[in-house]
Structures are given as C-alpha cells and as structure tokens.
Amino acid sequence: MNYFSSNFKLGILGGGQLGKMLLNCTRKFDIHTCILDASNEAPCKIASNEFYLGDLMDYNTVYNFGKQVDVLTIEIENVNVDALETLEKENVKVYPSSKTLRAIQNKATQKLFYVDNNLPTAPFTRFAYTSEINDAIENGGLTLPFVWKCAQFGYDGTGVKIVRTLSDLKGLPNVECIAETLVPFKNELAVIVARNASGETKTFPVVEMEFHPEANQVEYVICPARIDDDVAKKATEVALNVSKAFNHVGLLAVEMFQTESDDILINEVAPRPHNSGHQTIEASYTSQFEQHLRAILNLPLGRTDSKVGGVMVNLVGAEGYTGNVVYENIDDIMKMEGVTPHIYGKKQTRPFRKMGHVTIVNEDLSKARKVAEKVKKTIKVISK
Amino acid sequence: MNYFSSNFKLGILGGGQLGKMLLNCTRKFDIHTCILDASNEAPCKIASNEFYLGDLMDYNTVYNFGKQVDVLTIEIENVNVDALETLEKENVKVYPSSKTLRAIQNKATQKLFYVDNNLPTAPFTRFAYTSEINDAIENGGLTLPFVWKCAQFGYDGTGVKIVRTLSDLKGLPNVECIAETLVPFKNELAVIVARNASGETKTFPVVEMEFHPEANQVEYVICPARIDDDVAKKATEVALNVSKAFNHVGLLAVEMFQTESDDILINEVAPRPHNSGHQTIEASYTSQFEQHLRAILNLPLGRTDSKVGGVMVNLVGAEGYTGNVVYENIDDIMKMEGVTPHIYGKKQTRPFRKMGHVTIVNEDLSKARKVAEKVKKTIKVISK
Numbered sequence: 117m118n119y120f121s122s123n124f125k126l127g128i129l130g131g132g133q134l135g136k137m138l139l140n141c142t143r144k145f146d147i148h149t150c151i152l153d154a155s156n157e158a159p160c161k162i163a164s165n166e167f168y169l170g171d172l173m174d175y176n177t178v179y180n181f182g183k184q185v186d187v188l189t190i191e192i193e194n195v196n197v198d199a200l201e202t203l204e205k206e207n208v209k210v211y212p213s214s215k216t217l218r219a220i221q222n223k224a225t226q227k228l229f230y231v232d233n234n235l236p237t238a239p240f241t242r243f244a245y246t247s248e249i250n251d252a253i254e255n256g257g258l259t260l261p262f263v264w265k266c267a268q269f270g271y272d273g274t275g276v277k278i279v280r281t282l283s284d285l286k287g288l289p290n291v292e293c294i295a296e297t298l299v300p301f302k303n304e305l306a307v308i309v310a311r312n313a314s315g316e317t318k319t320f321p322v323v324e325m326e327f328h329p330e331a332n333q334v335e336y337v338i339c340p341a342r343i344d345d346d347v348a349k350k351a352t353e354v355a356l357n358v359s360k361a362f363n364h365v366g367l368l369a370v371e372m373f374q375t376e377s378d379d380i381l382i383n384e385v386a387p388r389p390h391n392s393g394h395q396t397i398e399a400s401y402t403s404q405f406e407q408h409l410r411a412i413l414n415l416p417l418g419r420t421d422s423k424v425g426g427v428m429v430n431l432v433g434a435e436g437y438t439g440n441v442v443y444e445n446i447d448d449i450m451k452m453e454g455v456t457p458h459i460y461g462k463k464q465t466r467p468f469r470k471m472g473h474v475t476i477v478n479e480d481l482s483k484a485r486k487v488a489e490k491v492k493k494t495i496k497v498i499s500k
Numbered sequence: 501m502n503y504f505s506s507n508f509k510l511g512i513l514g515g516g517q518l519g520k521m522l523l524n525c526t527r528k529f530d531i532h533t534c535i536l537d538a539s540n541e542a543p544c545k546i547a548s549n550e551f552y553l554g555d556l557m558d559y560n561t562v563y564n565f566g567k568q569v570d571v572l573t574i575e576i577e578n579v580n581v582d583a584l585e586t587l588e589k590e591n592v593k594v595y596p597s598s599k600t601l602r603a604i605q606n607k608a609t610q611k612l613f614y615v616d617n618n619l620p621t622a623p624f625t626r627f628a629y630t631s632e633i634n635d636a637i638e639n640g641g642l643t644l645p646f647v648w649k650c651a652q653f654g655y656d657g658t659g660v661k662i663v664r665t666l667s668d669l670k671g672l673p674n675v676e677c678i679a680e681t682l683v684p685f686k687n688e689l690a691v692i693v694a695r696n697a698s699g700e701t702k703t704f705p706v707v708e709m710e711f712h713p714e715a716n717q718v719e720y721v722i723c724p725a726r727i728d729d730d731v732a733k734k735a736t737e738v739a740l741n742v743s744k745a746f747n748h749v750g751l752l753a754v755e756m757f758q759t760e761s762d763d764i765l766i767n768e769v770a771p772r773p774h775n776s777g778h779q780t781i782e783a784s785y786t787s788q789f790e791q792h793l794r795a796i797l798n799l800p801l802g803r804t805d806s807k808v809g810g811v812m813v814n815l816v817g818a819e820g821y822t823g824n825v826v827y828e829n830i831d832d833i834m835k836m837e838g839v840t841p842h843i844y845g846k847k848q849t850r851p852f853r854k855m856g857h858v859t860i861v862n863e864d865l866s867k868a869r870k871v872a873e874k875v876k877k878t879i880k881v882i883s884k
Contacts, residue, residue: 120827120843140524143547146843163527163547401838401861416835423807423861443504451800454785459504459530477785477807 119147119413126150126413127185129172130192131158133460133470134389137397138191139163141406147413152181159461175199182208189366189412190388193221194269209313211365211412212387219362220387224267224294230382233361236354237382238373240296242267246288249295253282258295267292299381301373305341306392307355309368310407313414318407319355320400320420322348323392325371328432328468336488337428338481339395347378354380362387367408369393391430391473398456398475399426424454425481427488431457431472431497433465439499441465443472449491454478457495464499471497503531503797509549510534510797511569513556515542517844517854518575518773521781523547525790531797536565543845559583566592573750573796574772577605578653593697595749595796596771603746604771608651608678614766617745620738621766622757624680626651630672633679637666642679651676683765685757689725690776691739693752694791697798702791703739704784704804706732707776709755712816712852720872721812722865723779731762738764746771751792753777775814775857782840782859783810808838809865811872815841815856815881817849823883825849827856833875838862841879848883855881 119126126142128135131153139160142149151164154171161167170177172192178199182188187209188200200214212220219229230237241258243249246266252258260282266275266289278298279285304327308320324341325334341348355370362368362385369390371383393404402410402418410417433441440463449455459472474491478484503510510526512519515537523544526533535548538555545551554561556576562583566572571593572584584598596604603613614621625642627633630650636642644666650659650673662682663669688711692704708725709718725732739754746752746769753774755767777788786794786802794801817825824847833839843856858875862868 120830120841136527139547140527143520143524143845144840144842146845162549163523165546402840406840410834415831418834418840419838423863446504447799450794450802454803456528456786456790456802457504458528461527461530479807 119415120145124148125185127152127182127188128160128164129178129181129188129190129195131155131160131164131167132191133159133472134191135160136163136460137394137458138389138405138408141403141409144406145409147409150181150185152178157463172196179203182210187211187412189408190217193217193386193388197221209412211313212362212368213364216362216364216387220385222267222292223265223384224292226384227294227296229361230358233357235358235361235382236380238297238299240294242292242294244292246285246290246293249285249293250282252295261298263296263298264288265294265296267294299373299375301375301381302378303341303343303374304383305343305351305372305374305380306337306390307352307370307372308390308393308396308404309355309359309370310411310417310420311359311365311368312411312417313365316417317356317359318417318420319352320393320396320404320407321422322351323395325392334391334430335492336485337392337395338485339399339422339426339428340481342481343374344378347374347380350378351380354382358382358385366411367393367404391428391470394458394473395426395428395475395477397458398477399424424477424479425484427476427481427484429474429476429488429491430470431459431474431495433467433469433471433497435467437497437499438466439464441471442498442500444496444498445494448494449474452476452487452490454484455487455491465497503799504529508532509569511536511566511572512544512548512575513562513565513572513579514575515539515544515548515551516575517543517856519544520547520844521778521842522575522773522789522792525787525793528790529793531793534565534569536562541847556580563587566594571595571796573792574601577601577770577772581605593796595697596746596752597748600746600748600771604769606651606676607649607768608676610768611678611680613745614742617741619742619745619766620764622681622683624678626676626678628676630669630674630677633669633677634666636679645682647680647682648672649678649680651678683757683759685759685765686762687725687727687758688767689727689735689756689758689764690721690774691736691754691756692774692777692780692788692791693739693743693754694795694801694804695743695749695752696795696801697749700801701740701743702801702804703736704777704780704788704791705806706735707779709776718775718814719876720869721776721779722869723783723806723810723812724865726865727758728762731758731764734762735764738766742766742769750795751777751788775812778842778857779810779812779859779861781842782861783808808861808863809868811860811865811868813858813860813872813875814854815843815858815879817851817853817855817881819851821881821883822850823848825855826882826884828880828882829878832878833858836860836871836874838868839871839875849881
C-alpha cells in the first residue's frame with residue numbers, strides 16, 4: 117500500500133500528548149489521520165485530518181471508529197480490547213495487537229506473562245482484592261515491605277504504593293492488585309524496541325530515569341544511561357527478549373531495574389511511544405514517533421543512535437495550583453543552551469499533571485544534565 | 501506577552517510547505533495560529549487553529565485577516581504590502597516589515613537597495629520593459645551575455661533567463677526587468693540570519709547549493725558548505741551586513757555567489773524560512789522554523805550550529821507527469837542511512853513543482869552527500 121497518497125487512513129486511539137507528537141510525523145509524511153478521544157479539548161484536535169469525540173472504553177465507539185481506517189494504533193493502553201479483536205478479524209491492522217494489549221492492560225497478567233516466558237522480573241503475588249493482603253501477611257504468605265500495584269488502570273504512578281507497615285495499606289482501593297517484592301536497585305533503565313510487521317527490529321540506546329520521589333513520575337530521562345557497557349548490553353537483550361515474546365509490531369518501551377548486583381528486572385512495558393523516548397525528537401537520528409509510524413506502516417526502520425546527548429525534563433503542574441495554566445519563566449529557559457520546550461496544549465493544570473516536557477541536548481551529556489537542573493529550577497507550571 | 505497561553509494569535513500569510521513546517525513548531529509551543537491562503541487544498545489547512553480562504557494580494561482580505569492577530573508573518577513574499585503598512589500603523593507586529601517586503605518584492609528595487617547600502621552585488625541595468633533591451637544592446641549600453649530577471653513575481657527560477665544571443669530574448673514577457681552582468685562563479689552559497697525584535701542576531705552555517713541546470717531550482721543543499729574558512733567568514737559577514745541594512749526581524753535568507761576570485765556577491769534574499777535551510781530540521785540544534793518563530797515572538801534565539809552534517813534534496817515533480825501525485829520507491833529511500841522524507845501534501849504534481857524534500861544526515865558529510873545522490877536517483881515524483 118502507498119501510504120504517501122490519499123485513500124489510506126491511520127486511526128489513533130487517544131488524542132493526548134503522545135498522539136500529538138505522533139501527528140507531527142504523520143504531517144511530515146502527509147499520512148491521513150483519524151483520532152478518537154473523549155475530550156473536546158484533546159491536544160490532537162488540530163493537526164489530525166478527522167477528529168471524533170468518543171469513549172475509548174466503549175465497544176461500539178471503538179469498533180465503528182476502527183472500521184473506517186486501514187491501520188489502527190493507540191497512544192494509551194486503556195481502550196476497548198474486545199473491539200480491537202473484532203477489528204483484527206475483519207482485517208484492520210491493529211498495532212499493538214489485542215493480544216499484546218490484553219496481556220499488558222492488567223499488571224497481574226503482565227507479570228504472569230514474564231514468568232511464563234522466563235523473562236526476569238521481581239517476584240510477586242496476585243490478589244483479587246487489596247483486602248486479602250492482610251490475611252496473607254498474617255499467614256506468613258507475604259512479608260513486609262512490598263510494592264502494592266493495582267492491576268488495572270494505573271497510570272503515571274497512580275496505583276502504585278510502597279507498603280512498609282500495615283498502616284500503609286489503609287486508604288488503598290479494594291481492587292485486584294499485586295504485591296511485588298521490593299528489590300533494591302541502582303538505576304531505573306528503559307529501552308525502546310521498534311519492530312515492523314516484516315520483523316525488522318531496532319533498539320534505541322538504554323536510557324536512565326530519575327523519578328520524582330513523591331509523584332512517582334519520571335523527572336529526568338538521560339540518554340544514554342551512565343552505566344557500564346555490559347549492563348547496557350544486558351538491558352538491551354532483556355528488552356529484545358520481551359519484544360520477541362510479545363511478537364509485537366510498533367514500539368515497545370521496556371522499563372527495567374538495574375539491581376545492586378547488576379541484574380536486570382523488568383518493571384513494566386508500554387506498547388507505544390513513551391515518556392522515556394521524548395528526547396529522541398532532538399537527540400536521535402530518528403524520533404520514537406517517526407519510528408512508531410515506520411513500524412506500524414511496515415516501512416524500513418530508521419537509525420536509532422544519537423546525534424548528541426539528550427536529557428528530558430517533564431513539565432508537570434506545580435503543587436498548589438489548579439486552573440488555567442501559565443508557564444512562568446519560559447523565556448529564561450529558552451536562553452539556555454540546547455533547550456527546546458514542548459507544550460502539550462492542555463488548558464488546565466493540576467498538581468503533577470503532565471503539561472509538557474523540555475529537551476536539553478548537548479554534545480557533552482554532563483553539560484546537558486546541568487542545564488536540565490537549571491531548567492527544572494527555573495520554569496514553573498502554575499495557574500493564574 | 502505570554503505566547504504560551506491563550507489569547508495570543510499568530511497570523512501567517514500563505515499556507516504552503518513553508519507555512520506547514522512552521523506550523524509544526526507552533527504546535528510544539530502551543531501557539532494559536534491563523535492562516536490565510538487562496539487554496540482550499542493548502543498544506544496548512546490542517547494543523548492551524550484557524551484557516552481562512554482568500555487572496556493574499558487583496559488589500560481588504562489581508563487587512564481584515566491581519567487585524568485579528570497580534571503578530572503577522574509571511575511564508576511567501578507576494579502579499580499586499582499596503583495592507584501590511586496599515587496594520588503596522590494600527591500596532592500589529594508585522595515581521596518582515598512592509599518596508600523590507602517592498603524593497604525585496606521588486607528585484608530592481610532590491611538591487612538598488614544593495615547599491616545604496618554599499619553591499620556587494622553584480623552590476624545591473626533596470627528596464628521598464630523587456631522590449632527596451634534590444635535598443636540598449638544596439639546603443640552599446642548593454643553587452644551580451646547577461647542574466648535577464650523579471651522584476652516582480654519571479655519564484656523558484658521562473659522569471660530568470662541567461663541571455664547569450666539576441667534570439668534568447670524572444671518569448672520573454674514584456675515586463676519590468678533587470679539585465680545583470682553574468683559573473684562566473686565557483687559556488688552558490690546561502691546564509692540564514694535570524695534577528696529578534698530585541699536585536700539578538702544569529703547566523704546558521706554557510707550552505708552550498710547545487711542547482712538543477714534546466715529548472716534553475718536548488719537540487720542539493722549541503723551543510724556546511726565545502727569551502728575555505730575565510731570564504732565562509734566573508735559570506736557570513738556579507739549576510740550580516742544585509743540583515744543590518746534591512747533592520748529586519750525574523751529570518752533573512754541571503755543567497756550569494758562565490759566568484760572565481762573568491763569575492764562574495766549577493767544574488768537575492770528572502771525574509772522568511774527558506775529552501776536553503778530545510779536541513780536544519782534534522783541537522784541543526786535549532787531548526788530554521790523554530791528560529792523564525794523565536795525571532796518574530798521576540799524569544800531568545802536558539803543554537804544555530806549543527807549536530808551532524810546535512811544534505812537536502814528537493815522532491816520536484818518529474819517531467820512528463822501532471823496529475824494526482826505518486827511517490828515511487830519511497831520505501832527504498834527510507835532504507836538508506838539517515839534519510840527523512842518530507843511530503844508537503846500537495847495533491848497534484850506537475851514538472852518541477854516542489855512536492856517535498858528529503859534530508860540526509862550523517863556525522864560524515866561526504867557519506868550524506870553520497871546517500872543524497874542515491875536518493876535522487878531512486879525516488880520518482882510522478883502521477884498515476
């Protein structure tokens with residue numbers, strides 16, 4: 117199929133910032149796009165060819181939307197997978213597949229997938245309800261501390277809590293969840309694997325993530341990770357094995373822990389462009405968004421190495437501010453060397469909401485890291 | 501003014517490929533954009549916030565469009581300058597200014613501007629009509645060969661002809677024109693100067709242009725130019741002097757000749773993003789489009805040096821094909837190292853029409869140049 121001419125339609129489920137950055141690449145290639153999102157203020161409302169308002173979890177809405185496109189992809193995992201399964205049977209190309217999404221949407225299922233496929237991950241126990249955890253501790257079936265994770269609909273750190281004492285369990289929702297062994301680690305790493313329908317596979321360099329201690333959101337992404345080559349090699353191998361096991365098409369972002377003993381444990385995966393790959397827009401020969409597009413359209417994959425070192429800083433809503441967003445001191449950060457702000461176009465801010473990100477590139481990664489800290493201290497995402 | 505929040509509006513006159521690439525940056529910064537273009541199929545129809553159909557040469561259309569925006573810029577010079585002048589008086593920020601545009605729109609006036617400002621350019625004679633040229637030759641006031649250039653509305657090589665014999669004059673339109681001394685040159689060079697309203701000025705590296713012999717359109721742009729440092733320095737100085745003379749805000753692309761004796765002569769200028777700067781999207785720390793936006797919004801200018809070497813190939817319609825465009829072998833060029841196609845989204849091709857461009861980047865410029873030749877030989881812009 118000739119994607120670079122009319123008739124072909126690409127559907128994207130979700131119209132948030134990932135969709136928006138993906139649309140920039142579809143515009144570059146002049147690909148006809150259709151977006152489905154529940155919000156009339158979605159960042160993807162402009163720059164798409166067709167925008168549809170609708171519930172991503174509703175079977176009929178997703179089915180009817182998907183039926184009109186040739187290739188269907190996602191920018192968020194929480195979509196109606198049954199509809200995707202029907203669409204696949206009716207020959208719509210769905211990347212990631214309903215099978216991959218089903219395995220990933222539920223964290224308990226995702227963890228079981230790793231175990232079944234001999235992929236390294238921290239030990240865990242699945243619970244149908246959070247309320248069952250107390251019994252398990254009393255019976256000696258579970259020991260403190262552990263990481264509680266709700267099985268479904270967790271996003272950007274919501275639905276994750278470190279439980280050190282029984283009182284930490286109070287206030288947690290009584291839902292399906294897992295209790296994961298708390299493994300001390302040196303670094304959180306991520307590798308984005310790209311695979312097209314023909315099976316061509318490429319990996320982006322291993323990145324290092326620094327998390328905000330409170331919000332459990334990525335604060336800095338550093339590319340390449342400042343780790344030994346053998347650790348990078350091991351992390352890349354693990355990521356490739358995960359990708360192979362899922363037999364996925366598109367991008368697969370694999371988040372991993374580097375333990376104290378330099379073992380690699382899979383934390384979780386996302387079958388789409390990912391926060392850990394935003395710096396590729398400025399730093400890499402091919403951005404993760406272009407690579408996702410190349411992969412799902414079965415085009416040859418682009419170079420994944422970096423032109424320069426890159427650091428990404430998330431712009432999240434400051435604590436104490438909810439309302440119409442204002443980006444304070446943005447002129448000041450634009451004076452700094454190698455700084456590019458990305459503003460997602462969300463009108464309302466609230467504490468820790470992802471409102472944008474800033475990429476800092478430099479031929480010297482340590483310089484970029486220093487500028488990133490200055491950026492972080494200077495810019496404020498507040499409300500007026 | 502806080503550009504990164506609502507209320508602010510940026511107006512762009514023209515909705516072609518330059519506007520389209522500029523829109524990609526406005527999306528990144530979440531700047532509200534309004535586009536005016538005469539075609540309902542303009543590439544900018546999507547990705548702008550507001551799109552208006554209308555004649556760019558009509559006073560009332562341009563005035564009414566401009567009246568609603570805070571900053572007004574262009575992506576094509578052929579616009580109604582009287583309307584811009586009125587808008588300036590009514591405190592709309594117009595970049596480039598009506599004064600600059602008036603000096604540039606007419607090639608005779610542009611050349612006189614260089615003479616008046618002691619800027620180096622090839623000698624020339626102005627004629628009110630092409631028909632006057634024969635007399636001048638007979639009188640000995642003009643000698644063959646020379647370059648005939650129509651004074652107004654020339655674009656992409658139309659309106660330029662090398663006149664070696666009297667018969668070459670036949671068929672030329674009988675319009676205001678100039679006859680310019682044919683200066684033998686080694687290279688055609690270009691420098692893009694960026695200047696913001698506060699006066700901060702930066703230049704992109706000197707690029708080298710290879711022209712298609714027949715269509716007189718740029719075939720390859722090579723960044724950086726493969727010239728001696730002192731020539732590059734001289735070209736940059738001339739470009740800065742032109743910029744200073746115009747006192748312009750935004751981008752000014754200065755096209756120059758490097759003569760056999762390594763003198764620099766100004767060919768012509770464009771006060772906007774330019775074909776000679778497309779490779780900056782992939783090769784430079786800051787793309788020319790982001791830089792134009794930074795300049796006209798009076799934001800700090802970004803780094804203009806290159807991350808890697810870059811070569812740009814124009815994708816123009818193949819001879820013998822007019823109609824619905826097809827990009828043949830695009831998959832093959834995407835297999836090549838460091839290749840990014842940009843498809844402008846024009847539905848109809850015709851011989852030599854600019855339909856897109858391809859950027860090839862590599863840490864080794866000579867490798868990029870080789871790949872560019874392969875790209876040129878492989879891809880075909882035809883009709884079905």
